Amino acid sequence: MKRAVVLLSGGLDSATALYWARGRGYEAVALSAHYGQRHARELRAARAVARRAGAEFVRLGLRLPWLGSSSLVDRSRSLPDIPARRIGKGRIPSTYVPGRNAVFLSLAISLADAKGAEAVVIGSNAQDFSGYPDCRPEFIAAFAKAAHLGTRRGAEGKRLSVLAPLQRLDKAGIVRLALRLGVPLELTWSCYAGGRRPCGRCDSCKLRARGFAAAHAADPALR
Amino acid sequence: MKRAVVLLSGGLDSATALYWARGRGYEAVALSAHYGQRHARELRAARAVARRAGAEFVRLGLRLPWLGSSSLVDRSRSLPDIPARRIGKGRIPSTYVPGRNAVFLSLAISLADAKGAEAVVIGSNAQDFSGYPDCRPEFIAAFAKAAHLGTRRGAEGKRLSVLAPLQRLDKAGIVRLALRLGVPLELTWSCYAGGRRPCGRCDSCKLRARGFAAAHAADPALR
DSSP states (O other): OOEEEEEOOSSHHHHHHHHHHHHTTOEEEEEEEESSOTTTTHHHHHHHHHHHHTOEEEEEEOOOGGGGGSTTTOTTSOOOOOOGGGTTSSSOOTTOOTTHHHHHHHHHHHHHHHHTOOEEEOOOOHHHHTTOGGGSHHHHHHHHHHHHHTSHHHHTTOOOEEEOTTTTOOHHHHHHHHHHHTOOGGGOOOOSSOSSSOOSOSHHHHHHHHHHHHTTOOOGGGO | OOEEEEEOOSSHHHHHHHHHHHHTTOEEEEEEEESSOTTTTHHHHHHHHHHHHTOEEEEEEOOOGGGGGSTTTOTTSOOOOOOGGGTTSSSOOTTOOTTHHHHHHHHHHHHHHHHTOOEEEOOOOHHHHTTOGGGSHHHHHHHHHHHHHTSHHHHTTOOOEEEOTTTTOOHHHHHHHHHHHTOOGGGOOOOSSOSSSOOSOSHHHHHHHHHHHHTTOOOGGGO
């Protein structure tokens, strides 16, 4: 059976990417990481989603002291609270975690190369790349080329692909795809604040709400 | 002052890369990682070299359970012991650590992006890339492109470069460059076995010895 390593944060996008991979016939290994994010509770969601999907779950603990430059890690800073239509326009948000997707993708290709998996799957998408540079399709494409060249699989003439199946979807499109794939959306967690309930004010909550609204669906995580 | 993050394992190549960066006027931050390598003693060498160079030293502890597939991590396996002229010819050696340079480079660009550094420096070179896919110039070039595209610096129109100044040198060339730059070679550690003294039998010891011999120099680490 073909195998894929799926980066799983526990949010809407990565859970959908996991179910997409499953639907494509991949035996999935879900990879999550604690890196000091204030919403570390997303890792509980990731574990629950992986279990539901029948995927192996690998959770890493990363201590990267310099990530305190991000408001997603430094709890003493406030999270952005701006109108949904302005999210991703203009400057890189303070929630940007330097090089996060490069680090996550590298860990995933390392795991994939060790396990002989033929693909790495990431849930980055159109909605994010307007704000975070490491979600841009150009970055993913350049990284994919590097991944193929710098691994045993690539050197042995096999393929190690980096797949970003949500790349051209907006949040409404992702919600529709998730519903079609039967993603257990009630288990997912997107809120950056990481409280008991989604805050409704952070960028991630607003984009998610807008996605469900545009897809004419109710968010089962808010019940 | 311009800044660079230098990947520093504590061996001959990375120590030379650090002094090269210093010579080019970079204020260097040295980045090392413990990833379960059997020669974790190289990290003591890295710290000593960084201190001598006046560089900030950042040491990470990575727990990547799948790296046991490498004989450089799994102590129950034996290290290759083959004639020096055959090293790097043919198959990828068992000491290959899956995706190691991708992971290290990603951590370095993350640190560089957080600190506003304009370059990441790696000591990979001609001698290694014959064996390890993640030392090949094509990999480094593809990764460099991804690093520029996926970081704040790149997105803001500044440059984040990945430099591999030893790329076209063989070990003798590196020894000559190290001597010219005043690298404290007596502090460096290359042996994979990680005992009290270099074993003289592993690939790394043999390549180092061959480099010093070809450069008509004595290895001060063997005194």
